Amino acid sequence: MNPARANILGRIRTALQTDSAPPVAPSASAPFAPVTNPAETFRAEFLAQRGEIITDLPAFLADFPKVASDVDALPGNAGIHEADLGVTGCECLIAQTGTIVVSTRAISVLPPVHLVIARPDQLVPDLADAFALLRQRYDGRWPAALSFITGPSRTADIEKILVMGAHGPKRLAIYIQ
Amino acid sequence: MSASSQFLDAARQKAGDLRHRAVIQKAIGAYDAKVAEGKARFTDWQNARAIAAGRKWDAINHLDRYLEQFERTVIANGGQVHWAEDSAQARQIVLDLARQRGVRKVVKSKSMVTEEIHLNDALEGAGIHTVETDLGEYICQIRGEPPYHIVTPVMHLTKGDIAQTFHDKLGTPLTDSAEELTMIARARLRQEFVTADMGITGANFLVADTGMIAITENEGNARLSFSLPRIHVAITGLEKIIPRFEDLALLWPLLSTSGTGQSLTVYNSLVSGPRPGGEFHVILLDNGRTRLLADAEQRDALHCIRCGACLNVCPVYKNIGGHSYGTTYQGPIGSVITPHLRGTQEWSHLSYASSLCGACTDVCPVKIDLHHHLLHNRRNAVRQQFDNPLQRLAFRLWLWTMQSPGRYRLAGKFAALAGHLGFKPPRHFPMPTGATFRQWWAREQTHGGPASPGGPSVPARPGPSTSARGDARTTGHGGES
Numbered sequence: 001m002n003p004a005r006a007n008i009l010g011r012i013r014t015a016l017q018t019d020s021a022p023p024v025a026p027s028a029s030a031p032f033a034p035v036t037n038p039a040e041t042f043r044a045e046f047l048a049q050r051g052e053i054i055t056d057l058p059a060f061l062a063d064f065p066k067v068a069s070d071v072d073a074l075p076g077n078a079g080i081h082e083a084d085l086g087v088t089g090c091e092c093l094i095a096q097t098g099t100i101v102v103s104t105r106a107i108s109v110l111p112p113v114h115l116v117i118a119r120p121d122q123l124v125p126d127l128a129d130a131f132a133l134l135r136q137r138y139d140g141r142w143p144a145a146l147s148f149i150t151g152p153s154r155t156a157d158i159e160k161i162l163v164m165g166a167h168g169p170k171r172l173a174i175y176i177q
Numbered sequence: 178m179s180a181s182s183q184f185l186d187a188a189r190q191k192a193g194d195l196r197h198r199a200v201i202q203k204a205i206g207a208y209d210a211k212v213a214e215g216k217a218r219f220t221d222w223q224n225a226r227a228i229a230a231g232r233k234w235d236a237i238n239h240l241d242r243y244l245e246q247f248e249r250t251v252i253a254n255g256g257q258v259h260w261a262e263d264s265a266q267a268r269q270i271v272l273d274l275a276r277q278r279g280v281r282k283v284v285k286s287k288s289m290v291t292e293e294i295h296l297n298d299a300l301e302g303a304g305i306h307t308v309e310t311d312l313g314e315y316i317c318q319i320r321g322e323p324p325y326h327i328v329t330p331v332m333h334l335t336k337g338d339i340a341q342t343f344h345d346k347l348g349t350p351l352t353d354s355a356e357e358l359t360m361i362a363r364a365r366l367r368q369e370f371v372t373a374d375m376g377i378t379g380a381n382f383l384v385a386d387t388g389m390i391a392i393t394e395n396e397g398n399a400r401l402s403f404s405l406p407r408i409h410v411a412i413t414g415l416e417k418i419i420p421r422f423e424d425l426a427l428l429w430p431l432l433s434t435s436g437t438g439q440s441l442t443v444y445n446s447l448v449s450g451p452r453p454g455g456e457f458h459v460i461l462l463d464n465g466r467t468r469l470l471a472d473a474e475q476r477d478a479l480h481c482i483r484c485g486a487c488l489n490v491c492p493v494y495k496n497i498g499g500h501s502y503g504t505t506y507q508g509p510i511g512s513v514i515t516p517h518l519r520g521t522q523e524w525s526h527l528s529y530a531s532s533l534c535g536a537c538t539d540v541c542p543v544k545i546d547l548h549h550h551l552l553h554n555r556r557n558a559v560r561q562q563f564d565n566p567l568q569r570l571a572f573r574l575w576l577w578t579m580q581s582p583g584r585y586r587l588a589g590k591f592a593a594l595a596g597h598l599g600f601k602p603p604r605h606f607p608m609p610t611g612a613t614f615r616q617w618w619a620r621e622q623t624h625g626g627p628a629s630p631g632g633p634s635v636p637a638r639p640g641p642s643t644s645a646r647g648d649a650r651t652t653g654h655g656g657e658s
Contacts, residue, residue: 005260008415008463012241015471020238023230023477023544031225031427032218045440081371097430097441105404105452109397109444127426127441135422142254142387144450144457145403148429150441153397157313157329159200159336160207161355166312167363167370168397168444 035125038095042123045098049151050164052173054115060173061085068107071117086111086169090118091146092133093174096126099150100174101134103143114152114169118176180503181526187501188530197333197498204332205489211438212486218430218440229431230544233480236385236418240470243385243418244461250388255450256457264294267462271296271377271410272303274458278408280305280374284366286392286399287311288379289327289483290412290462293505293518296377308369310398312362319346325499327506328436328485333498366398376402380413381432381482383459387422389449390459393432393442403448411448412460416470416479428482435484435542465518475550478513480543487537487547493530502527509537513550516558525558589613 035041043053054060061067061074068083069076080086088108091101100116102108124130134146153168164170178186191197216222236243248258261267275283283305285291297318300307309318313330317323320342324330331339339358343349349361378399380390390411392399403409419428425445433442451457469479488494488508499507504515504527512527528551531537537547558564578584593613 002260004262004266007262008260008461008467009241009244011463011467012244012470015467016238016241018471018473020234020473020476022238023234024227026224026227026231027221029221029224031221031228032430033220049443099441105400109400109404127430128423131423131426139387142389142447142449144255144448144452146447147400148441148445150439150443150445152443153395154443155312155359155396156437157311157316157331158334158339158355158358160204160329161336163356163359165363166359166396166398167310167366167401 032096032126035095038123038125039120041125042093042095042098045095046151046174047098049098050172051098051151052171054173054175057175060115060175064113068111070104070107074117080107080110083111085113085115087115087117090116090122091137092130093118093123094125094127094130094148095123097150099127099130099148100172101130101146101148103146105145108147108149109153109168112165112169113171113173114149116172116174118174120176180523183503184501184526184530187503188497191498191501192496198496200333200335201495201498204329205495208329208438208489212434213438215434215438215440218434225427225431226542226544229427229542230477230480232419232424232428233482233543234477236420237416237470237476237479239420240415240418243420244415246385247383247388247418250386251449251457251459252388254388256388256459259458259460261460261462261464263464264462267294267412267460267464268296268299270460271412272299274408274410275300275303275305275375278374280408282306282308282369282373283375283377284308284310284369284373284398284402284406285314285377286379286394286402287314287330288377288412289324289505290379290414291377292324293464294412294462296412308366308373310366310369310402311394311396312359312398315362315366316342319343323500323505325507326485326488327483327508328488333500370398370401370405373402373406375408375410376404376406377410377412378402380411380417380459382425382428383413383415383418383461384422384425384447385418385420387447387449389422389447391425391429392446392448393429393436393444394446395437395439395443397444400444400446403446404452407452407455408458409448409451409455410458410460412462414466415461415463416466416481431542432482432484435482435486435540469514469517472517474553475513475517477543477545478510478517478547478550480545481510481514482543483510484542486540486542490536490540492532492534492536497530502530509547509551510545513545513547513554516554521554521558521561522563525554525563528552528554528558586613586615589615 064085066078066083067076067085068078068080069087071087074087086107088104108114152172153166154164155166156162219225251258259270297307309315316331325333340351344351381393382391429445433439487510491508494508504511516524531551533548535548578588
């Protein structure tokens with residue numbers, strides 16, 4: 001058996017025999033203000049992150065001949081590698097940051113446009129609520145990957161100039177049923 | 178050449194490079210504006226820091242317990258955990274995994290730990306084609322340069338520099354558009370993602386209670402790296418552990434705000450297992466981190482979430498740039514941890530790459546006492562006698578001078594003499610006055626009025642007329658009463 005594990009844990013236990021002073025305890029003051037109007041906040045934050053809110057679904061879909069989908073109600077006609085659009089559901093929506101939580105992998109990152117089909121009851125006020133919801137839904141049998149998506153893919157690596165669509169979708173759209 | 182003299186040479190050259198200065202100031206100016214907006218989204222930024230510091234303190238001070246828990250939960254989720262004591266072991270684990278599975282191409286998302294262990298050279302040396310996919314890292318890779326900054330790898334380059342690099346190395350036409358440059362990289366890297374056998378990522382956090390690695394990114398290349406290839410290997414320092422899943426509700430916005438000023442980075446992913454039919458491996462790297470852990474005084478340096486805020490605020494970093502340090506981790510945090518990770522004797526000179534202004538400590542989102550640790554490293558180097566003998570002599574002399582009023586008086590006269598002789602310091606320090614305070618005071622007592630300065634460019638007193646040449650008498654500044 002490789003001794004690395006035992007050696008590292010041994011060094012850690014020896015090191016921790018000397019205590020270090022804990023930091024000053026925080027006060028009860030919350031880091032963020034409570035979200036009072038989740039629907040309004042989600043809308044504002046999602047748009048600020050350059051998301052698109054779709055109201056006319058058929059008109060939106062008409063622009064995409066090749067669609068990959070994992071939503072039963074909207075069957076796709078293409079694989080993820082050739083699709084112009086990836087359609088997925090979501091785990092929840094977070095108002096505080098305009099975030100969409102998905103448990104899908106390639107379909108929500110490989111096609112150049114990602115459309116999320118959501119329900120109003122999937123909206124939670126803030127990040128802490130989202131973590132509580134996911135814990136309740138999945139504790140002990142987690143999906144292999146969860147992604148918290150806040151707007152379309154972007155980069156500012158070159159001179160801090162914002163460019164949309166670095167590697168993931170250039171457009172992120174949501175249709176709330 | 179020693180690391181210390183390389184550092185001094187590089188720093189001296191960069192500090193005088195006005196083009197470098199302009200590029201960095203523009204980038205950091207943009208960063209500062211975004212971070213100010215980001216912090217405004219917190220109702221209590223200081224308390225957010227205090228909460229985060231508490232979570233990381235708990236994690237680091239019970240590291241053995243949380244790492245064992247992490248190992249159990251990852252295995253229960255269907256992943257595998259490997260332990261590496263040093264760079265060589267970590268490289269060997271990756272090479273063995275790759276060889277046993279016939280891997281021929283690896284896509285990598287941004288990971289400073291893989292820079293630390295020089296993984297790319299090892300993979301290429303074994304005949305495995307290795308491609309960096311983060312835009313900044315990709316540019317570094319084709320230029321053959323290390324990252325300039327832990328968060329913004331090509332902060333030092335302009336659009337023009339990058340267009341020229343792409344033109345020279347990839348044969349693409351020159352362009353002045355950041356978007357076109359990004360699209361060149363996107364198109365080329367697409368092909369690499371779909372044909373790679375292994376994806377290598379870092380991790381921003383290791384969640385002990387749910388067995389997940391957390392990855393924060395804007396581009397989507399990390400998501401592609403862990404979604405498309407059959408094998409996902411995450412390589413990470415063992416200090417990235419956090420106790421609970423719920424801790425991320427604060428740590429994610431804190432990292433995003435301090436890193437780029439975003440309320441939340443575009444993709445925050447949690448990976449707890451392989452894709453269908455695939456494999457998921459986590460490599461936990463020590464490589465000197467347990468040495469830092471053993472130093473209880475500086476243990477909090479392991480709280481670092483690698484946001485880069487201390488680099489961006491550091492007056493020394495802004496002047497000498499990221500490459501001068503010659504380390505994987507630059508700026509104040511790099512100067513604190515590198516002597517522990519790579520040896521005090523060779524790296525303690527970095528403790529002096531600081532004005533001790535404390536700006537780094539003020540901005541750190543997990544409240545690492547950075548500037549005091551730089552001072553601790555200086556003390557440690559002296560205790561271990563790794564300091565420069567000349568410097569030691571100078572401090573002894575200074576101490577000896579300061580311990581006696583007579584010697585102090587004499588030293589003041591020497592300084593005044595230097596002023597008379599036209600001594601010119603290499604930088605724009607105020608010139609020695611040519612008269613000592615004591616001489617001025619004695620004259621002041623005798624004449625009962627403002628003293629006539631004893632030499633050229635004499636600040637008569639504290640007051641606005643510091644450029645006055647002998648006109649203190651007429652302007653009357655100086656608070657005589």
